[in-house]
Every structure is written in C-alpha cells, then in structure tokens.
Amino acid sequence: MDKKFRRNVSVRGSDDFTNIKLAAPLRHAAGLLGIKAAIQHGLKEMGVVRSMRALMNMNQNDGFECPSCAWPDPDKPSRFREFCENGTKALADEATTQHIGSDFFKNNSVEQLSELTDYELNKFGRIVEPLVLRPGKIHYESISWQDAYALIAKELRKLNSPDEAIFYTSGRSSNEAAFLYGMFARAFGTNNMPDCSNMCHESSGVALKETLGIGKGSIKLEDLHNAEVIIVAGQNPGTNHPRMLSALEKCKENGGKIISINPLEESGLVNFRNPQSVKGMLGGGEDLTNIQLPVNINQDIPLIKLIIKKLIDLDSESGTVFDHDFINKYVDGHEALMNGIQEYDSNELLQLTGVDEDKIDEAVQLLASKSKIVVCWAMGLTQHKNGVETIREYINLLLLKGAIGKPNAGTCPVRGHSNVQGDRSVGIMHHVDAGLNDRIKEHLGFTAPDKEGFDTVGAMRAMYEGEGKVFVCLGGNFLMAASDTEYTAVAIQRCNLTVQISTKLNRSHLVTGKAALILPTFGRSEKDMKNGQLRYITVENSMGRVRQSRGLLKPASNRIKSEPELIAELADTYFEGNHSVNWKAMGEDYDLIRQQIDNVIKGFENTSDNSKGSGYYLPNNVRDLDFSKLPNGKAQLTLNSLPDHELQENEFVLMTIRSHDQFNTTIYGLDDRYRGVYNERRVLFMNKQDMKEQELIKMDVVDITSFYDNTKRTAFKFLVIPYNIPKGNLAAYFPETNVLVPYNHFADRSKTPISKSIVVRLVKTKIG
Numbered sequence: 224m225d226k227k228f229r230r231n232v233s234v235r236g237s238d239d240f241t242n243i244k245l246a247a248p249l250r251h252a253a254g255l256l257g258i259k260a261a262i263q264h265g266l267k268e269m270g271v272v273r274s275m276r277a278l279m280n281m282n283q284n285d286g287f288e289c290p291s292c293a294w295p296d297p298d299k300p301s302r303f304r305e306f307c308e309n310g311t312k313a314l315a316d317e318a319t320t321q322h323i324g325s326d327f328f329k330n331n332s333v334e335q336l337s338e339l340t341d342y343e344l345n346k347f348g349r350i351v352e353p354l355v356l357r358p359g360k361i362h363y364e365s366i367s368w369q370d371a372y373a374l375i376a377k378e379l380r381k382l383n384s385p386d387e388a389i390f391y392t393s394g395r396s397s398n399e400a401a402f403l404y405g406m407f408a409r410a411f412g413t414n415n416m417p418d419c420s421n422m423c424h425e426s427s428g429v430a431l432k433e434t435l436g437i438g439k440g441s442i443k444l445e446d447l448h449n450a451e452v453i454i455v456a457g458q459n460p461g462t463n464h465p466r467m468l469s470a471l472e473k474c475k476e477n478g479g480k481i482i483s484i485n486p487l488e489e490s491g492l493v494n495f496r497n498p499q500s501v502k503g504m505l506g507g508g509e510d511l512t513n514i515q516l517p518v519n520i521n522q523d524i525p526l527i528k529l530i531i532k533k534l535i536d537l538d539s540e541s542g543t544v545f546d547h548d549f550i551n552k553y554v555d556g557h558e559a560l561m562n563g564i565q566e567y568d569s570n571e572l573l574q575l576t577g578v579d580e581d582k583i584d585e586a587v588q589l590l591a592s593k594s595k596i597v598v599c600w601a602m603g604l605t606q607h608k609n610g611v612e613t614i615r616e617y618i619n620l621l622l623l624k625g626a627i628g629k630p631n632a633g634t635c636p637v638r639g640h641s642n643v644q645g646d647r648s649v650g651i652m653h654h655v656d657a658g659l660n661d662r663i664k665e666h667l668g669f670t671a672p673d674k675e676g677f678d679t680v681g682a683m684r685a686m687y688e689g690e691g692k693v694f695v696c697l698g699g700n701f702l703m704a705a706s707d708t709e710y711t712a713v714a715i716q717r718c719n720l721t722v723q724i725s726t727k728l729n730r731s732h733l734v735t736g737k738a739a740l741i742l743p744t745f746g747r748s749e750k751d752m753k754n755g756q757l758r759y760i761t762v763e764n765s766m767g768r769v770r771q772s773r774g775l776l777k778p779a780s781n782r783i784k785s786e787p788e789l790i791a792e793l794a795d796t797y798f799e800g801n802h803s804v805n806w807k808a809m810g811e812d813y814d815l816i817r818q819q820i821d822n823v824i825k826g827f828e829n830t831s832d833n834s835k836g837s838g839y840y841l842p843n844n845v846r847d848l849d850f851s852k853l854p855n856g857k858a859q860l861t862l863n864s865l866p867d868h869e870l871q872e873n874e875f876v877l878m879t880i881r882s883h884d885q886f887n888t889t890i891y892g893l894d895d896r897y898r899g900v901y902n903e904r905r906v907l908f909m910n911k912q913d914m915k916e917q918e919l920i921k922m923d924v925v926d927i928t929s930f931y932d933n934t935k936r937t938a939f940k941f942l943v944i945p946y947n948i949p950k951g952n953l954a955a956y957f958p959e960t961n962v963l964v965p966y967n968h969f970a971d972r973s974k975t976p977i978s979k980s981i982v983v984r985l986v987k988t989k990i991g
C-alpha cells in the first residue's frame with residue numbers, strides 16, 4: 224500500500240467488553256417483550272408521531288416496503304399489523320432524527336471514529352450531505368453533488384480498462400436504482416457487479432437453477448399456510464424473518480407440522496407469541512416445532528441421505544411413499560440416485576449427523592405419509608464449501624416426494640435484505656447473459672460487455688492485487704459484510720477511489736481508498752418528490768412478487784438524493800450528456816426506468832402498469848412444472864458427496880450467527896434476548912462437555928483462531944458461554960468473526976464464503 228496515503232484506521236474497532244449480563248435463553252419469541260423492544264427503539268429514534276405515521280404505512284399496499292428483510296406481505300395487508308420488532312428497528316434506524324454532516328466530521332477524524340464499535344458508529348445517525356475524504360486527509364469535508372460526480376468521472380476516465388472499476392450492490396436498493404446502476408456499469412464497459420447475494424444465497428441460486436431451472440424459490444405465502452409439513456433448515460426466522468413465524472403459526476393451526484433442522488434450538492421456532500392475537504398475548508402462544516433435529520454443523524447431507532434411505536425402505540414395502548407418477552413424468556436421474564444412495568452406510572450417516580435416531584425416525588414417519596412439503600432455508604445451508612450440494616440434497620427429497628410445482632409444496636430460500644432478489648432480477652450480476660445484452664442493444668442502444676465480471680470474492684482479490692482501482696458501493700457495508708476482514712481492508716485501501724452510497728455511517732466509510740466519497744441517499748420511508756409529484760420505487764420479495772413502495776416521511780435533509788436520481792446524474796456527468804441513454808430523464812421520471820425494465824429484463828414485459836396495490840408475481844417455471852430448459856426437459860435429481868470435516872485434536876467447527884439486535888452488518892443494540900445474552904457481542908457459544916475438555920469455565924476469555932493455507936487468522940477476546948449446541952460445534956456473532964473466514968475458501972461453484980463452517984481452535988487468554 225502506498226504509505227503516503229495510509230491512514231491509521233482500525234479495522235477491528237473497540238473490543239472492550241461492555242458489562243455482559245446472562246439469562247436463560249427464552250422459550251418463546253415475540254409477545255409482550257417484542258412489542259416493548261419495538262416501541263423502545265421506535266420512540267427513541269423517531270418520536271411518537273413519526274413512529275405512528277411510519278408504522279401505519281409500512282408494508283401497506285399504498286405505503287412503503289419494510290427496509291429490513293424480504294419476507295412477503297399478504298396480498299391484502301391488514302392496517303396496523305404488517306410489521307414486526309425487527310422491521311420496527313430497521314425503520315427507526317433509518318428514520319432516526321439524529322443527523323451528521325461536515326461539522327461532525329470536522330470534529331471527528333476517520334482515525335478516531337474507527338476506534339469505535341460498529342454499534343456506536345451506527346448510532347450517530349443519518350448522513351445529510353455529500354462528503355469527500357481527500358487523499359492523505361483524515362477528515363471528511365463537504366462537497367457539492369456536481370463536484371462529487373466529476374471526481375468519480377475523472378477517476379473512471381483515468382482507468383486503463385473499464386474492468387478496473389467495480390460496482391457493488393447491497394440488497395437495500397430498489398429495482399429502479401439497481402437497473403440504472405447495472406446499466407451504467409455495462410455502458411461504462413464492465414460486468415464487475417458483485418452483490419450481496421454472492422455472500423448469502425448464491426449457493427441457493429446455483430443449486431435451484433441446476434435442479435429446477437430457476438434460481439429462486441417456488442412457493443407463495445399461502446402455500447406455507449396450507450403445507451402439511453414445513454422443514455425449516457439452517458434458518459432462524461424469529462430473528463431474521465420474524466413475520467415468517469405468523470406463516471408457521473397458520474400452518475400449525477391448519478394441522479401442518481414443522482421439522483426444524485439446525486444445530487441450535489432457536490426460540491422463534493420453539494414457541495411464537497403472536498402479538499396480534501389474544502392467544503399470543505394472553506395465552507401460551509403457539510408451539511411451532513414438532514420435531515427438532517439438532518444436526519451437527521454442515522451435516523445436513525448425511526441427515527437427508529439417511530432420511531431418504533429410510534423412506535426408500537418404507538416405499539419398497541408400500542410403493543406409496545414416493546410420488547412415482549411425478550418422478551416418471553418430471554424427474555431425471557432417479558435410477559442413479561437410487562443406486563448411489565445404497566453405497567452409504569446408515570450407521571455412518573447417523574454418526575455424522577449427531578442426532579438421535581429416534582428423532583430422525585419420527586421425521587421419516589411424518590414425511591412418509593405427507594406430500595405437501597415445503598423446505599425453507601437460509602445461510603445455515605448456503606455458507607459452506609458444499610452449500611450447493613447441501614441444497615440439492617434437500618431438493619432430492621422434495622422431488623422424490625413430488626413436492627414441487629404443486630400447491631402448498633416446494634422450495635423457499637428465505638432471502639435476507641429486502642430487495643436482494645429484485646436487484647438480481649433487474650440485471651445486477653457479474654455473469655454475461657447474451658439475451659440480455661441483445662435487448663440492451665435493441666432498447667438502450669449500446670453494446671454491453673461480453674466478458675464475465677468479478678463477483679464478491681473476485682472483486683476482493685482484484686482490489687488486493689491492484690487490478691481494481693475504483694470501488695463504488697450502492698448501499699451496504701462491504702468491509703464488514705465480506706469474509707476475511709483484514710484482507711478485505713487491505714484490498715479496499717489499495718483503491719484510488721471508494722464511493723459509498725449510504726444512509727448512515729459504517730466502517731466502510733472509515734477504511735477507504737486513497738480518496739473516498741459518501742453520497743447520502745433516501746431511506747425507504749422517505750418521501751421522494753420531484754416537480755411536485757410523489758415518486759415510487761418497486762421491490763421484489765422473497766417469493767418473487769413485485770410491489771410498489773412510496774415513502775411518506777420528510778427526508779433527513781434537502782441535500783440528499785434518491786438512488787435512481789444520483790446514479791442517473793453520475794452517468795450523465797460521465798457521458799457528458801452524450802450517450803444513447805437519456806440518463807437524466809430516467810433519473811427524474813422513474814416510469815421511464817420501469818418502461819426500460821419491461822423492455823430489457825425478461826419476465827417484466829408489460830408489467831409496468833401492473834405493479835400497484837398487491838403487485839404481481841414474476842414468471843416461475845417451477846410453478847408451471849416447466850423444466851424444458853434442463854437436461855431431458857426434466858427436473859434433476861443429483862448425487863452429492865458427504866462433507867469432509869476431518870478435525871484434528873482441539874479443533875472445532877464454528878458458525879457465524881446474528882444476534883436478535885442486528886440486521887446483517889447493522890447493529891441496533893447489544894442484546895440477544897432470545898439466547899439470553901445482554902449488553903455484549905463478543906461471546907462464544909460452546910457445548911458444556913467441550914468446555915470441560917478444554918478446561919474452560921463460563922466467562923473465560925479466549926482468542927479464536929483459524930489456520931488455512933499457512934495463514935493464521937485471529938478473532939480476539941471472546942467470552943465463553945455454555946450453551947445447548949452439539950459437541951464439537953461453536954457459534955459466534957457475524958461480523959466480528961468474519962476475520963476468521965479465509966477469502967479464498969468458499970462454496971464450490973457459488974463462491975459463497977464458508978462462514979458457517981470455519982475450522983477453529985481456541986486459545987485461553989484470561990480466566991473469567
């Protein structure tokens with residue numbers, strides 16, 4: 224790194240302990256405690272009137288979509304009811320009345336700020352004017368929008384090749400912003416478009432595309448309500464997609480059963496106290512999970528193979544366990560799967576799972592007699608070396624049961640950020656799609672590049688090697704979201720210019736390229752007015768439905784801009800008004816963007832008038848039982864190997880998890896109420912027997928180390944907490960433990976980091 228520009232910024236921030244308090248993990252989710260937490264966050268950040276106005280409009284047909292997760296709203300939302308504790312926290316976080324601008328940065332250098340925790344940084348509030356950090360300086364200063372665009376344009380023009388620029392997208396953006404941004408990157412000449420999907424559900428996309436022909440889930444919300452069995456695998460909906468609990472509750476009320484497959488027994492899946500029902504508030508709530516299978520980390524493949532083996536035995540007796548008509552008509556690879564699975568020894572599989580066989584047999588009996596089965600999953604399946612294979616194994620189970628492409632059955636990868644799926648749909652991707660490029664040529668009049676670009680891992684490596692020089696981020700906190708934090712920090716610092724389009728302060732504003740810009744933008748809840756007209760954007764939820772979103776709150780400042788508008792103005796500045804696309808006009812009138820989305824993106828044709836109210840579903844071949852694009856025109860059963868975790872003595876497998884007071888990299892608070900941890904994030908959840916064997920007691924302080932490719936990585940200072948987690952497994956919070964995840968170890972084919980199965984050791988540093 225060029226020493227002249229190196230700033231003395233901390234990548235770790237403060238790791239002082241914050242006076243931890245422990246309690247027993249809760250045996251239920253939501254209820255009065257959830258309401259209390261939501262009200263506290265809302266009132267503290269927004270005040271009474273602003274909170275009430277915003278909440279009454281969140282997830283309503285004529286309101287704005289929750290800026291947090293991508294869980295779908297019902298077609299007919301009920302007034303007052305379509306939000307959860309975490310949605311309220313996300314709203315309060317963006318609609319806070321705390322603001323910071325150039326005065327704040329005059330008094331606080333990036334070096335000083337970087338010593339704070341991510342939680343403290345987030346608390347400073349909304350950024351209200353464009354800011355620049357000039358080379359060699361440690362204080363951001365104010366800059367005009369036009370000068371900011373000019374600076375970016377100048378740096379882009381200086382590059383030897385368009386491929387030295389990287390355009391990252393987080394899942395917060397709208398379809399309109401993402402479409403413009405993706406088209407600008409292509410018009411500039413690169414497909415370097417990593418996005419947050421690369422780090423979370425890319426494995427789902429790859430697995431689903433290979434087996435079913437579309438990289439998205441197949442079910443709609445109502446399918447969950449009427450499913451006979453829902454398998455929730457590698458997912459913690461109580462914290463990460465809280466309103467999914469209402470759907471699970473409805474399924475239970477309708478007689479459905481729930482199987483939870485996860486190393487940890489999460490409170491949200493034990494019992495749900497629905498704050499919108501008398502039973503939830505005054506009664507004991509609804510017990511959700513019928514069968515909990517506490518599988519060892521990343522041993523889902525052996526578990527599902529064992530379940531399939533047992534189902535094969537039952538089917539050979541009755542012939543009714545599998546849907547043979549469905550298999551004959553729609554499925555390829557049946558014989559190979561049947562032969563392949565016989566090679567596995569049941570006892571060996573059982574040992575790998577770490578689960579009691581009685582429990583597995585209970586699940587087998589349930590699955591044998593049902594066919595309306597949904598599998599829901601999240602990063603507990605995707606973020607492993609074999610993430611793609613793991614998901615394919617679950618799809619094997621669904622295909623054998625004929626639980627695909629029919630009502631109340633199918634696949635449900637539960638997406639994290641609110642428009643992560645939509646961003647991808649409208650063209651944010653590093654792959655080349657020849658058909659898309661043809662339509663760009665036809666409708667937008669320029670030739671898009673035909674060379675594959677960088678995904679997230681590729682972008683990190685390129686910046687580290689000096690091949691990526693300008694790094695633009697549409698939202699997010701790339702430094703903390705990406706794996707291998709120290710490596711990523713070096714990579715980012717080697718750029719000439721880093722640009723963050725952001726609402727609030729985070730560590731990616733402090734660990735920057737030689738020069739850095741912050742371009743402040745609207746939150747989802749804010750009123751986006753132009754020429755006296757209220758503009759709206761659209762987003763796509765986890766189940767492929769596109770809906771309008773209109774904000775209503777006064778924007779944090781009159782010096783911030785909407786994402787589509789600022790992207791359009793940047794493009795216009797770069798092309799100096801001389802391009803086949805009229806960027807400026809599109810930035811002003813989003814209907815023009817939507818018309819081009821209809822033209823250019825397959826599946827959106829003629830839908831620009833149809834996105835009002837409850838919205839519309841994008842095409843989904845699985846729902847139509849159309850597998851014509853797959854080999855032999857059929858859905859694919861697959862052969863998947865067992866995971867390979869040969870642990871040496873004193874090694875453990877660690878998974879990163881989220882606390883209840885965070886959403887992705889945004890830390891709202893320091894509590895993890897469901898797991899009984901208060902006022903601290905530097906904790907390590909550990910099996911009691913493992914603690915004994917390691918001679919550790921509660922509150923001992925350990926460093927966690929990983930060792931890959933001769934490189935030792937360390938996450939310093941974690942308090943050990945005894946927890947109900949399978950032996951040999953550990954859990955600690957993301958993003959603090961990202962530092963342990965080697966950037967070059969990721970899922971085969973999807974390149975999703977192995978954040979849920981990191982091999983680590985512990986080094987005791989202090990007696991607690």
Ligand code: SF4
Binds near residue numbers: 290
């Ligand atoms: S479930 Fe997700 S989208 Fe719905 S209100 Fe909660 S955080 Fe927002």
